[in-house]
Amino acid sequence: MQTRRRVTIDDIARHAGVTKTTVSRALNARPDVNPETRDRISEIAERLGYVPSATAKVLRTGRSHTMGMALPSFTWPGILEILRGVSDVLDALGYQVTLFPLTRGEEAERDLVFRVMPSLQMDGLILILPPGMLRYIGELASRGVPVVLIDDRVEHRDRDFPSVGTTNVSGARAITRHLLQLGRRRIAIITGPDTQDVSKNRLAGYRLALEEAGVPFRQELVVGGNFEPPSGQAAVESLLASGQRFDAVFASNDQMALGALRGLHAAGVCVPHDVALAGFDDDHAGRFTIPSLTTVHQPLYEMGSAAARTVVAAAEGQPSERHIEIPARLVVRESCGAGGERSS
């Protein structure tokens, strides 16, 4: 099987009786070329089955029309929504996406910044941050490579590069307020790890809503979790064991809410009748529990697409915003007793 040589602009030039320069200009729709020549060239290119070599173009122009997307892991389901947003936008704008798993931790980040990115000459990088690290990425930004962060950690805002996040505080505030409006007064909260800003922000929103409603904050109703389902179950078990009265539980994410639901069910507590249950994130799974989970929708798709638009803008030299915050919104289902699938 003889692999036939690739058709180049030189071939076209020969067929058209011009130089490859002219072919290049014609194919790139430059103004300074005779319309007739252009048409003839296009036609020949078509007939010969010419396909431009992206590789050669990158070598020459330095622009690859490819964006890197670095992510900590493929285990968090939310990644897929983000990816969908990123991919939709980049695809529409004519960019490819190349994936960089950061599973090997800091070494992988180093590698990405000092070896892979410069080697592949990507036009920019979208970064979903692994919890608690951002050592070398700044180097990229200061070298002029467009970088956008998808994250909500306060300490990363107004840094060397733009970021995209959601409104964790007001989301948590909204759902807590929702519980209060339904008459719940002793609302327990299952928090995430103290080390993460998401945890702090969601807790802050909860406190804010209580305060606004004049309902006292009780430290006894705060239980720590780690964002995984078992920790949610353990949390309600410890609450029940403590003897504290509570008529609602706000889990700082849906995964823990699922665990909590299981724990409550096992203890014979009826949701939402005895205890209302709320989550955060709007994971797929929460739509199918019985009762279905009232939660706060985290706009991952929008975050992904905003990030994509931002890197492209930066890569193409257009001005772009520093920090984009996309509002989270309450999704009312069954687990708080308000019925229906209203959404506000």
Add this chain to the structure above:
Amino acid sequence: MQTRRRVTIDDIARHAGVTKTTVSRALNARPDVNPETRDRISEIAERLGYVPSATAKVLRTGRSHTMGMALPSFTWPGILEILRGVSDVLDALGYQVTLFPLTRGEEAERDLVFRVMPSLQMDGLILILPPGMLRYIGELASRGVPVVLIDDRVEHRDRDFPSVGTTNVSGARAITRHLLQLGRRRIAIITGPDTQDVSKNRLAGYRLALEEAGVPFRQELVVGGNFEPPSGQAAVESLLASGQRFDAVFASNDQMALGALRGLHAAGVCVPHDVALAGFDDDHAGRFTIPSLTTVHQPLYEMGSAAARTVVAAAEGQPSERHIEIPARLVVRESCGAGGERSS
């Protein structure tokens, strides 16, 4: 901010007092170079912060160490597991992954085959097949580009390229047998669309198990669905309305099982006491329903990694298998009444 020029092998050559030819050889660990020279060159390269240009290398060698991964959409959660398998293997073998969403349908496929792949010079392609299309991809394979299909449609086996699938028939057989062993005799099945082989295969496995147990197959207990949750709910509703007696439901995928669970619950039917419920796929969500879902684990991670190993082998000229089939396995949870989380 002056973007400093990139360090090339020429720079290293100048510093080392040799030619770039020698530098190239040294850096690529060729045998025909003086060990001392090699060490000196490596050291200089290190000191200068040299990073090889992948782009230039591709142009010269024709190999990009990048694999394309084409997928129909980012909505099916299982994609993430496959992606994880693919990414882990490719990362370990020193390959990048570039994503190609096939959301625009046939046009996108055409584009991929005739424009994108040849332009980007990827070393191979992993393809997750959109239901019912495979028009142009064969062209790639016959042009010598390694292609691996992740799919289980019979008609695609032994075609121009290798494929990776799972054992749908025996998986469905195993879970049906499980229900039979628990004493269930009137087992309803919710099927997927007739047009897809997955649906047919899972139905076939179900029939096989019944036959082996000498339990009659009843057409009245077969209800059609479309793999989406609402269709599962509708299916049990129609079963209940029909007045047919049944003591178990096997939904052809977990998504429909979730809908079925909801339908049964709403009708006051207790799972597993009155009716046992089984699914297929082992979706994340099925672990957290109450009762948790007994299902068949589809080894997506392994399918992804096998596919990755296969393309790389093909790209590197090693022999590779035609069709790889990775066994699905029963995961026993609560919804069939056997308790525990045994797995066989």
Add this chain to the structure above:
DNA sequence: CTGTTAGCGCGTTCAG
């Protein structure tokens, strides 16, 4: 409007 010349960074003959 078109051609000439040069070079992006690298690997690879073919000579020594």
Add this chain to the structure above:
DNA sequence: CTGAACGCGCTAACAG
């Protein structure tokens, strides 16, 4: 063991 020269495919600078 090392060097000179060439070319992968393309665009850019400078002439005309």
